[in-house]
Amino acid sequence: MYKNDIKEYLENEINTLKKLDITKINQAMKLIYETYENQGNIYIFGNGGSSATASHFQNDFNKGISEYVEKKFKFICLNDNIPTIMAIANDIGFGEVFRFQLKGKLEKNDIVIGISGSGNSENVINAVKYAKTCNSKVIGMTGFDGGKLAKLSDISLNVPMNSMQITEDIHMIFDHLIMAIFYKTICGKNHIIG
Template sequence: MIDFQQDIRDYIACEIETINKLDIAAINEALNALLEAYHNRKWIYIFGNGGSSSTASHFENDFNKGISEPLKTKFRFRCLNDNVATLMAVANDIGFEEVFRYQLTDRIGPGDLVIAISGSGNSKNIINAVEYAKSCGNKVIGITGFDGGKLKQMCDISLHVPVNSMQVTEDIHMIFDHLMMSMFYKYLCGINHLQEKP
């Protein structure tokens, strides 16, 4: 039997240390950008590769169903990596670097918000889509790790996880989702999950 206990402690310590370095003001700015899109009935486009694609799908679920269920006015999230047929058609016929930009082209409207997730911040298909959104005048929230890469420099609001670990980066990206969900449950739905009783 292997004793993993110290390694477990080290992993948890890294999570805590990284969480304590997060830019709270940037998270607050992102929440207000989401709130503005919500009140103005705008679309919020979200996308990512690999594990980040799962995070993007989870965001859409938590906003379109979770937060929206108690609300008369619903959030309008659209995850660009969820339609496998579209992704494969664009990747095969045009190129994988265009799978997200293609879906934004001639669809993204004034005031729509983009959330781009990339651990490295350098994925070409993410950068192409962000460049297109910025060229249309749309605001971009970038969710990154490591040194943030190109995405951190290009986005309007940077939710950066300053750690050189993809696992910890992706863990904290999900914390962003659930933290935002908790804030909107409280301020839009009047539900405080931090005070839930078992």
């Protein structure tokens, strides 16, 4: 009953994957690795499904890779502390939930990764603009036409597809792709077993 729809979705995903800019993924990986080497913090954040992706990144690097290395990754997911998010949203405004957490904390070697499918989430844009005033490098993960976030980012990882679902799928692929390669190059382990 659903076979044609399944096939169409998978074909759209495959075709979109083929359009990804490998050079930009490589640049993002180099920046993340340099930040790791310099023991900088990597602040990551997003809304909705993107918040789940941000949490997943933190888990995969702070536990997944860091389990096997002496020097640890320092990912900080700004959407994981619900009481902090709710207090900022209630007392100041939802548009400030990420920027407020960055204020006075960004240091020389820190970077930020903002995730927004549309590229136009106000709270993500506010945080990225603040990061730019602190001279922190920004990796933006977007879909559709990239929106404001793509333009503000030092490195834009755009999924060129007008589908939030495929955009979010591929944002998770960015996480697992980068993790798997670092798992091999930093930890000396193969992510494929068997």
